[in-house]
Amino acid sequence: MEKPLSVAAIKALLSEIDYPLDERISIFQVDQRKGVVAALKTWEKRLEKQQLKEDKFKKMLQNEQAIWGRGLSFIAGIDEVGRGPLAGPVVAAAVILPKDFQILGINDSKQLSSEKREKFFIEIQEHALGIGIGIKDHSIIDDINIYQATKLAMLEAVQQLPQTPGYLLIDAMKLPTTIPQESLIKGDSKSLSIAAASIVAKVTRDRMMSEYDLLYPGYGFAQNAGYGTKIHLEGLAKLGVCPIHRHSFAPVRNTVNKKRF
Incomplete structure (x- = not known):
């Protein structure tokens, strides 16, 4: 009779299995050892989290896919950070993601830890087709008010892109530009491009405030x-x-x- 795999060996295998119908799972499920039962529960939770990330990713791409389907390319997601603070600038970012962008877990920057924001910030920089940053400091905010300063920062972010976008997805704002656009309330939780922009803006501003x-x-x-x-x-x-x-x-x-x- 073949000796069963050790609990440690099963845990190692489970860490590599991402397909729920893998034939090895049915074998592990009849193993009543406590360590195996616990390992299977951990594996199931990992797959559930992965599925939730995939579902969220697909949902957050629906706006972009609808626009791509109309034949428009280079969609810039735009968001800002810093409207509420008592000090420092308001920072906006514009991000154009490629159609094959596949990094899961990106979300509204406020929903992410600083460690995850930094990680995604690097990955967005590596894969984005274009990134633009707009910064309006405290003096401009005092001169024209925070709302108008935010608009200027967003426009600057668009202007700083390496190419002119064909469409703008903006978080809860409308901009005075001839580029076709759509304003999404809570857009950083509905659009992957806006969420990416929120991360870029947040990390950029946080680094400035640390300085x-x-x-x-x-x-x-x-x-x-x-x-x-x-x-x-x-x-x-x-x-x-x-x-x-x-x-x-x-x-x-x-x-x-x-x-x-």
Whole structure:
């Protein structure tokens, strides 16, 4: 009688099996050893997560596929990061993905850990047909308001693309441009291109705020990215405003400037 595989050997095999109808699974399922039963449950959960990722990926490509089906290529997904913070710029990104883009797990940047954002940021840079970045700093935000500054950042992101897109998918905004466009509410959870843009914009801005944290310590910019957290508000009360604070935002406007910088 052939000796059964060890639990460790079965775990190793399961880590390589991605097909639910693999004939080896039926053999493992009759094995009553606790270690094998637990390993099968872990394997099933892994496949369930993988299927959810694949389903989400297909769903988030529906807008792009409909547009590609109309004969339009070079779809730019556009999103911004930084409308709510009390300090720093608003950053927009425009990303054109290829039709054969196959990286699973991309989602609204707010739904991802910083580690996953960094990973996807690198992969998007490697595979995207084009990436454009638009940045409008605190002074522009104060001059024309955050909504208009966001529009300018998005337009700049489109202009920075290496090619003119044939269509724009924009997260909850409409832009003054002749390029055909569609505004999607919560687009970063509905469109893969917009989600990719949200990741690029978020990582770009977070890196900028980490650099500002070195220049202007005491507000927690590396951790809060300029949002009005407790540490940030305490820093404002103690230190006053710094050169990248948005004076048109009430918590900053209401703070006595102690002229630290």
